[in-house]
Amino acid sequence: MKLACAIVSVLSLFPSSIAFAPASLRTHPSQRTDTSLNSFLKNIFRDRSADREDQKKRIVDGFETDIKEGLSNIDIVAPTDEEDDNASQNGVTGTFRHMPTKEMTGVETHICRLCATMSQQCYELHDDAIDVFKLSTKEHETEAFITDKHDIFQTTNPVFGAAVCGDTMILAWRGSNTVNDFINDAAFSPCASVAWKDHAKSLKIQAAMTSLAMNDIATHEDTIIAECKKRGIKEIVTTGHSLGGGIGQCAHTIIRAQMQTKSNSWAELDGEVNIRSVIFAAPMTTVLIDNFSKETESFMEEIDANSCNLIHSNDVVPRGYGYLTFVQDLLRDCIPFLKKLAVEKSPVNGIVTRALLRRFQGFQERGTEAVTNNKNFQDNVLVCGEFVHPGKIVYYESHEAEPRVLTDMGFAYDGNAEDTLRSVKYKKEKGVNPLTHVTDWHMDIVQGPGIAYDSNLLH
Secondary structure (H helix, E strand, C coil): CHHHHHHHHHHHCCCCCCCCCCCCCCCCCCCCCCCCCCCHHHHHHHCECCCHHHHHHHHHHHHHHHHHHCHHHCCCCCCCHHHHHHHHHCCCCCCCCCCCCHHHHCCCHHHHHHHHHHHHHHHHHHCCCCCCCCCCCCCCCCEEEEEECCHHHCCCCCCEEEEEECCEEEEEECCCCCHHHHHHHHCCCEECCHHHHHHCCCEEEEHHHHHHHHHHHHHHHHHHHHHHHHHCCCEEEEEEECHHHHHHHHHHHHHHHHHCCCCCHHHHHCCCCEEEEEEECCCCCEEECCCCCHHHHHHHHHHHHCEEEEEECCCCHHHCCCCHHHHHHHHHHHHHHHHHHHCCCCHHHHHHHHHHHHHHHHHHHHHHHHCCCCHHHHHHHHHHHCEECCCEEEEECCCCCCCEEEECCCCCECCCCCCEHHHCCCCCCCCCCHHHCHHHHHHCCCCCCCCCCCHHHCC
8 A cells, every 4th residue: 555655646746737736936037147146045046047948848848758659658668577576675674874964964863863763653653553752762861742643633634743852852743644645745836824924925835734834833832832941942853754844844934934023922932942854755845936035035044054854765755846857757667567567466556556547548648738738737847846945955875875965956957966956867777666666765764764763772
């Protein structure tokens, strides 16, 4: 079932004409020539290509080519059973060899590992595998003071938890685990909020994740603020995996904005408590518009300096929504294996993959006029392209590799591509079935145990 969910999550990033349709959000960045530009916002817009429409067209044309050629004519040969077996045996599980440093994430390594551990255990709390967070190690005592499963709303609202280790508080959300979660993943409308009304004209973030974050912040803010004062908290770290990571990034933005609003109760912590995010395998949440004020520029500098997303290998989720060529490459690699899987005996896999294949075939039957030439489709591509990751991206090519720090300069960036997210391409391996790895690429960063602590070390 996890494989089926992983396939659905990949396709939820496909901006089809039947997907959720936010209003067209077109920006026309000005041509800047100031050589002293070095802020997050200014760097995003400084090197925007003048050929953004051409880049969008290439993406749309790529989808058009796939649809025209159809599933049976894509130039990839489905694997033999022997190749499938070899691919499965080559999978790697277990703790990542190299742990991220404070220079990479902004937090001590044990705090980063605690974030991964809470992100992992949020899934287990949802599934009733555990009753309470278990976070303390021999070296570091950690106390969880909020565990919110949302009672009857558990199927619609991800588990939320809060814990304290020393003078650091961690707020964590569960990743996708229900049908409603995947709907929230796909609902990528960029929206502003009264939570950051001073920056609303220039800053939009993913609406569904923002709403989920706002719900838990509003419900528990009195307790969180009181615990910060009582325990002498110096830093709040928001975290989560996948959808939970996206919620964590949105919560980071919300809380920082509220701290800077004098009439808000969070303002009591301003200057005393820093807020940052350390998230895992999260999609892009942030859209920026090139009409920003100096105040918004300063605000986004703070968000950028205090954000970190840790990702693994070919994981497609952190490439959504904006890195569409990566999504295309993965889908092309998956199609022949989906065809093979569709005729296997497993009733769940057979039903799911046949349904997905019918969706692709439906695209072909309706023709390119109904899909890629559809203005709604093209506008969705444009909206997806506007999303970026703020902050550092800590990229693990494999379990054994040392992590690299990347930055996301956005769609249509035309400057120096070295160490940018979108310079790291999808890595196709001959004879390797991506369907046997797509879940591992996404989940291993926090499970297996990945960067998280092994459960045997916790109490």
